[in-house]
Amino acid sequence: MSSTSAVITGTGMAVPARVVTNHDLEKIVDTSDEWIQARTGIRERRIAEPSDRLSDFAVEAGRQALDAAAVDPAAVDLVIVATVTPDMPIPATACIVQHRLGCTSAAAFDLQAGCSGYIYAQSVAKQFVVSGRARHVLVIGAELLSKFLDWEDRTTCVIFADGAGAAVVSGGQEPRGVLSSVLRTDGSLSDYIAMPGGGSAHPATAETVAQRMHFIKMRGNETFKVAVRSIEEVAREALAMAGLGPDDVSWFVPHQANRRIIDAAGSRLGIGAARCVVNVERYGNTSAASIPIALDEGVRDGRIVEGDVVLMAAFGAGLTWAASVVRW
Numbered sequence: 001m002s003s004t005s006a007v008i009t010g011t012g013m014a015v016p017a018r019v020v021t022n023h024d025l026e027k028i029v030d031t032s033d034e035w036i037q038a039r040t041g042i043r044e045r046r047i048a049e050p051s052d053r054l055s056d057f058a059v060e061a062g063r064q065a066l067d068a069a070a071v072d073p074a075a076v077d078l079v080i081v082a083t084v085t086p087d088m089p090i091p092a093t094a095c096i097v098q099h100r101l102g103c104t105s106a107a108a109f110d111l112q113a114g115c116s117g118y119i120y121a122q123s124v125a126k127q128f129v130v131s132g133r134a135r136h137v138l139v140i141g142a143e144l145l146s147k148f149l150d151w152e153d154r155t156t157c158v159i160f161a162d163g164a165g166a167a168v169v170s171g172g173q174e175p176r177g178v179l180s181s182v183l184r185t186d187g188s189l190s191d192y193i194a195m196p197g198g199g200s201a202h203p204a205t206a207e208t209v210a211q212r213m214h215f216i217k218m219r220g221n222e223t224f225k226v227a228v229r230s231i232e233e234v235a236r237e238a239l240a241m242a243g244l245g246p247d248d249v250s251w252f253v254p255h256q257a258n259r260r261i262i263d264a265a266g267s268r269l270g271i272g273a274a275r276c277v278v279n280v281e282r283y284g285n286t287s288a289a290s291i292p293i294a295l296d297e298g299v300r301d302g303r304i305v306e307g308d309v310v311l312m313a314a315f316g317a318g319l320t321w322a323a324s325v326v327r328w
Contacts, residue, residue, distance in 0.1 A: 005177030006126035008326060009136075009170040010071065011296040012064025014057040015046040015163040015283065022158070031154045041259020045161030045284030047146045053087050055096045057164035058142040061292070062101050065138065068299075069168035073101045076168075077134035079108040080124060082117030082141045082288040084317065085148060086110055089198075097140065106138070114193065115255050115316025116183070117141055117288030118165070119324050122312075123181035125169040132171075140166040141288035148195055150215035159258070160216065161284035165292025176306075180241035181324040182234050189226065192219045193317035223319075224261060230321040231255075231265040235313045238323035246270045248309050250328075251298060255314035256280035256290035265313070277303065287316060304328055 021044045022033035036042055048057075058081055066073055079101075081094040094108035113120040118141035125137035142164035149157045169178070196202055197213030208214065231254065239245055252271045254262050259280055266276050277298040286293060291312050298304040306328055313323040 003174060004130055004132070004171050005174045006129040006169050007172030007177045008167050008328070009172070010065045010067070010069025010168040011292065011299050012061045012068060012166045013164065013293045013296040014060035014064070015293070016048045016052065018047050018049065019044050020047045025158055028151060029154045029157060031158055036158045039260070040159055041280050042159065042284045043281045046163055048144050048162045052144065054083060054085055054142055054144045055087050055093050055100065057162070058093065058097045058140045059100045061142065061164040061166035062097060062138050062140050065166035065168050066101070069170065071136050071168055071170065073103045074105055076103040076106045076136045076138050078125070078128055078137045079103055079106045080111055080121040080137065080139050082111045082113065082121040082139070083143055084112055084114055084117070084287065085144045103138065113316065113320045114318050115257060115285070115287045115290065116314040116318070116320040116322040117316070118291045119181065119312055119314050119322035120183055120320070122167065122169065122178065122324060123183060123322070126178045126181060129169055129171050135171050137169045138166065139169055140164060141292045143287040143289050145216065145287060148214065148216050150212060153215065155220050156216050156218050159285045161286050163283060163286040163289045163293055165289045165296055167292055167295065176327050179325045179327055180238045181322070182238045182241065183320070183322045184230070184234055185318050185320050187318065189319040192223045192319055224258070226319065227257065227261050227315040228264045228268065231261070231313045231315050232268040234321050234323040235265070235269055235311060238325050239311065242325040244309060244325060249275060249311045250308035251275055251277055251304055251310045253277045253291055253294050253298065253310055253312045255316070256283060256294060257285050257315065
């Protein structure tokens with residue numbers, strides 16, 4: 001008799017309407033379309049309006065995922081929002097999303113693991129489902145990174161963008177479901193991607209604002225070197241845990257950080273471009289939202305179908321990195 005597994009039963013996504021191209025950025029920062037494309041593969045990205053809130057996009061992505069899964073919001077037992085850009089420090093954005101979606105029976109909390117956030121949250125959802133503590137968990141990766149970008153810093157403002165992706169993780173039967181998850185952290189590298197101001201270490205003051213401490217800072221070259229190696233290692237570990245290898249992967253859905261990182265990781269894993277779901281050229285790096293957005297696109301355009309083995313892998317602030325293997 002097969003045991004309960006954690007099956008992804010529906011996906012959704014939401015992005016701002018406003019498209020900002022590389023040529024648009026040429027007008028406000030010292031950069032060029034050629035420079036950005038050569039280093040990142042990004043051509044354009046979605047940027048929220050000043051009045052937009054993270055919860056707006058999280059709610060829309062969540063609603064789409066619930067509709068796709070045919071799950072009534074009242075049947076959801078837990079809502080997890082993976083984000084580093086919440087509506088506000090208190091309360092958790094997940095509580096706002098829970099209320100707006102009508103998930104009246106659900107507990108709700110935010111999870112912060114940078115760009116690895118969706119895989120971390122999906123792993124938590126799996127534990128609730130396979131233990132019998134939850135029937136349906138709504139997992140949302142969402143970011144409005146543009147609100148925290150220094151538009152004079154070309155190392156960050158050309159990369160990061162806004163959006164939300166969601167998935168419903170429900171109780172199901174093997175062989176479908178999340179087969180394995182591997183989560184890793186190295187806090188000694190926490191200064192590689194950080195926003196120093198706004199927390200208890202450096203509360204908001206006139207001085208922290210003047211020192212531009214409330215913007216995302218990134219040590220790009222150092223991060224790139226660690227990212228490729230870590231993604232390969234954690235992906236191989238997750239595959240081995242599932243009793244599979246790179247040749248068994250139907251689709252590789254990596255964090256959409258940078259085209260060079262995606263290509264290098266895929267090459268080291270022996271997974272060619274034909275088996276990679278990539279949309280970084282259109283959306284940029286949306287951090288915790290990037291994998292669920294790419295996943296939703298792959299499902300809705302018919303690439304990812306039942307029975308496929310889907311490998312997801314990410315790397316982000318913390319530093320954190322993670323991978324999961326799902327049989328669709």
